[in-house]
Amino acid sequence: MTFFGLSFAYLRDRGLNTVLNIALLALAVATLVILLLFARQLETRFDRDAQGIDLVVGAKGSPLQLILSSIYQADVPTGNIPLSSVEVLRENPSVSKVIPLAQGDNFRGYRIVGTEPAYPEHYGATLAEGRLWAKTAEVVIGADVANALGMALGQRFVGSHGMSDDAAAQGHDHAPFIVTGILKPSGSVVDRLILTSIESVWDVHGIAHGDEDDHDHDGDGKPDHAPGEHDHGDEDHDHEDHDHDSDGKQDHAAGEHDHGDEDHDHEAGGQKLDPEVTALLVSYGSPLAAVQLPGFINRQTNLQAAVPAVEITRLLQLVGLGLDAVRALAVLLMLTAGLSIFVALYTALRQREGDMAMLRVIGASRASIFGQMIFEGVALAAAGAILGVLLGHGVIALAAANFRQLTELGLDAAHFEVGEVWIVAGALAIGALAALLPAVRVFRADIADTLTNSR
Amino acid sequence: MTGAARAAAPLVQLAGLAHSIAGKPVMAIGDWQQTSGDHALVLGPSGSGKTTLINAITGLITPSSGSVHIDGEPMSALPASARDALRRRTIGLVFQTLRLIPALSVRQNLALAQHIAHGKHDAAAIESLIARVGLAHRIDARPRTLSQGEGQRAAIARALITRPRLVVADEPTSALDDANALAMIDLLFETAAATGATLLVATHDTRIQSRFATVLTLRSPARAAA
Numbered sequence: 109m110t111f112f113g114l115s116f117a118y119l120r121d122r123g124l125n126t127v128l129n130i131a132l133l134a135l136a137v138a139t140l141v142i143l144l145l146f147a148r149q150l151e152t153r154f155d156r157d158a159q160g161i162d163l164v165v166g167a168k169g170s171p172l173q174l175i176l177s178s179i180y181q182a183d184v185p186t187g188n189i190p191l192s193s194v195e196v197l198r199e200n201p202s203v204s205k206v207i208p209l210a211q212g213d214n215f216r217g218y219r220i221v222g223t224e225p226a227y228p229e230h231y232g233a234t235l236a237e238g239r240l241w242a243k244t245a246e247v248v249i250g251a252d253v254a255n256a257l258g259m260a261l262g263q264r265f266v267g268s269h270g271m272s273d274d275a276a277a278q279g280h281d282h283a284p285f286i287v288t289g290i291l292k293p294s295g296s297v298v299d300r301l302i303l304t305s306i307e308s309v310w311d312v313h314g315i316a317h318g319d320e321d322d323h324d325h326d327g328d329g330k331p332d333h334a335p336g337e338h339d340h341g342d343e344d345h346d347h348e349d350h351d352h353d354s355d356g357k358q359d360h361a362a363g364e365h366d367h368g369d370e371d372h373d374h375e376a377g378g379q380k381l382d383p384e385v386t387a388l389l390v391s392y393g394s395p396l397a398a399v400q401l402p403g404f405i406n407r408q409t410n411l412q413a414a415v416p417a418v419e420i421t422r423l424l425q426l427v428g429l430g431l432d433a434v435r436a437l438a439v440l441l442m443l444t445a446g447l448s449i450f451v452a453l454y455t456a457l458r459q460r461e462g463d464m465a466m467l468r469v470i471g472a473s474r475a476s477i478f479g480q481m482i483f484e485g486v487a488l489a490a491a492g493a494i495l496g497v498l499l500g501h502g503v504i505a506l507a508a509a510n511f512r513q514l515t516e517l518g519l520d521a522a523h524f525e526v527g528e529v530w531i532v533a534g535a536l537a538i539g540a541l542a543a544l545l546p547a548v549r550v551f552r553a554d555i556a557d558t559l560t561n562s563r
Numbered sequence: 564m565t566g567a568a569r570a571a572a573p574l575v576q577l578a579g580l581a582h583s584i585a586g587k588p589v590m591a592i593g594d595w596q597q598t599s600g601d602h603a604l605v606l607g608p609s610g611s612g613k614t615t616l617i618n619a620i621t622g623l624i625t626p627s628s629g630s631v632h633i634d635g636e637p638m639s640a641l642p643a644s645a646r647d648a649l650r651r652r653t654i655g656l657v658f659q660t661l662r663l664i665p666a667l668s669v670r671q672n673l674a675l676a677q678h679i680a681h682g683k684h685d686a687a688a689i690e691s692l693i694a695r696v697g698l699a700h701r702i703d704a705r706p707r708t709l710s711q712g713e714g715q716r717a718a719i720a721r722a723l724i725t726r727p728r729l730v731v732a733d734e735p736t737s738a739l740d741d742a743n744a745l746a747m748i749d750l751l752f753e754t755a756a757a758t759g760a761t762l763l764v765a766t767h768d769t770r771i772q773s774r775f776a777t778v779l780t781l782r783s784p785a786r787a788a789a
């Protein structure tokens with residue numbers, strides 16, 4: 109029986125109190141860990157995905173929504189813009205890179221994005237297997253998609269309309285995609301995407317919308333932003349608006365302006381239509397662009413230009429205020445736990461002053477008695493801290509498993525942050541501090557007096 | 564100190580020992596000594612300074628005058644940490660209120676005392692000593708579940724587990740009835756004989772006086788002065 113053993117024996121002896129204090133501290137630590145992981149992973153995700161993208165051009169609407177939908181693939185697009193705007197921007201000498209995105213469909217919740225090879229390249233995503241898309245209907249899938257859905261090269265699948273997996277969403281049965289490539293994990297948004305050519309996305313909608321029976325519009329009230337869908341106002345999700353166009357066609361096929369054109373062919377007739385995309389990711393070639401371009405686009409065109417850095421800062425400020433409030437509460441909870449441990453140890457000490465004096469009399473040094481008390485506080489705190497870290501990660505795992513949006517935001521329960529070490533260290537310090545006063549009391553006590561005055 | 568000198572030195576040697584608190588004398592003994600193997604009784608009424616004497620012998624207080632030597636070493640003249648070490652090496656204590664640690668079993672109480680004294684664990688010694696005091700069936704019991712008599716046996720076993728040369732007991736019998744008081748003394752004698760310890764028992768309990776050959780009688784120094 110050592111002094112460590114004695115500490116554990118005392119903790120066990122007042123089991124309920126010990127459990128309560130551990131639980132209290134664990135809750136505080138878990139809250140702080142969740143906040144830390146959430147804030148840090150959100151930030152990392154935001155930074156990583158927005159890297160190198162100076163401007164996003166899309167349809168008018170909320171700039172934050174435009175950024176979220178185009179860079180983070182986490183909201184519905186603001187609408188569609190003419191493909192011709194790509195050329196307009198590319199001709200601008202202060203622009204170094206323009207990557208068009210055509211969104212509108214998903215497969216089991218993973219977004220299908222029509223784009224150019226420059227997009228995966230921008231995120232440093234290279235092929236693990238297969239090759240990039242070459243023809244329409246060929247897709248390259250992100251590492252997470254391949255993992256989660258167990259997809260392999262050559263697999264065919266059919267996308268569903270809309271941004272998220274939804275049983276009510278209609279499938280484009282007759283336009284299957286085929287997987288020609290799988291990307292290596294890049295730690296970016298691309299991991300969770302299915303990439304194809306812009307033409308593929310148009311094609312799917314063009315063909316899909318040529319069939320009346322099939323394209324019974326969801327009527328689920330969900331925004332529906334397939335490229336080419338011109339009237340993407342709130343009202344257009346009304347069943348009746350969509351369902352029975354006189355010509356038997358839906359009006360949201362890509363580039364499909366002319367409803368009388370029964371047999372439009374994208375590959376051949378793409379030019380005469382006015383093809384559309386949902387957003388353009390723009391990188392500046394010169395610092396001048398930052399000054400001129402956003403203002404020009406917002407004022408002179410009916411497009412919208414949003415600066416990711418500005419919008420993310422705005423968002424993080426909003427989220428940050430909430431996080432700060434929760435963080436303050438968690439710190440308060442931690443201090444409460446510390447106080448509770450202090451009260452527990454202090455009360456326990458009063459009951460065992462006699463024990464301690466006796467141990468001193470039979471030869472225990474002051475240091476070992478002092479250490480025993482401190483260790484008791486630290487052991488309690490360590491149990492709370494470890495439990496709290498596990499609880500925090502557990503809660504995040506549970507949340508990520510149940511709320512897809514969190515996974516999309518890049519929340520990963522298996523990821524540990526350096527900051528967690530500090531949280532644990534803080535908890536241990538609180539445990540030691542709570543034990544300090546009682547320990548000092550024992551350290552200073554006159555054993556002869558204590559022995560006479562205690563039982 | 565040579566082995567011969569050490570063997571010759573009395574186990575407890577008091578020289579001109581007296582103690583006052585705030586100028587008020589609370590204990591006045593003078594010279595006295597106890598040789599190894601010679602169990603002694605310190606007898607005196609309440610307030611005569613028995614506990615004060617024990618505190619001086621065990622080095623918990625520094626007497627205001629005179630000296631205490633334990634086994635030839637000057638307890639009263641040593642610095643605090645050296646006193647702790649000397650006490651740890653030579654003295655076992657039995658407290659009136661037993662002072663077993665309630666969070667630990669009987670076995671663990673002995674193991675902790677053993678750890679403090681020697682920094683090692685000897686499970687066989689613990690078990691055989693507990694068996695000797697007749698507590699084998701309660702070895703893993705918590706102190707608060709023990710009867711008064713069982714608790715005393717456990718307290719004696721704990722004092723002896725470190726194999727001290729001197730076992731000091733303050734009022735071990737004053738709370739007990741006649742039969743139990745004598746049984747307690749018998750047990751102390753028996754276990755002391757088995758481990759080679761010498762007893763120094765302080766009490767106002769005259770029932771046990773007849774058992775001791777050596778008796779140091781104290782009178783209240785305040786009254787003696789009056």
Ligand SMILES: Nc1ncnc2c1ncn2[C@@H]1O[C@H](COP(=O)(O)OP(=O)(O)OP(=O)(O)O)[C@@H](O)[C@H]1O
Nearest residue numbers: 584589590607608609610611612613614615616767
């Ligand atoms: N710390 C102290 N402060 C003041 N007076 C003290 C202190 N310790 C002991 N005394 C006094 O010294 C005297 C002797 O006390 P001590 O405890 O040694 O007596 P005792 O013989 O052990 O008595 P009892 O049989 O009641 O235990 C008493 O009058 C007591 O009031």
Ligand SMILES: [Mg+2]
Nearest residue numbers: 613614615733
């Ligand atoms: Mg006394």
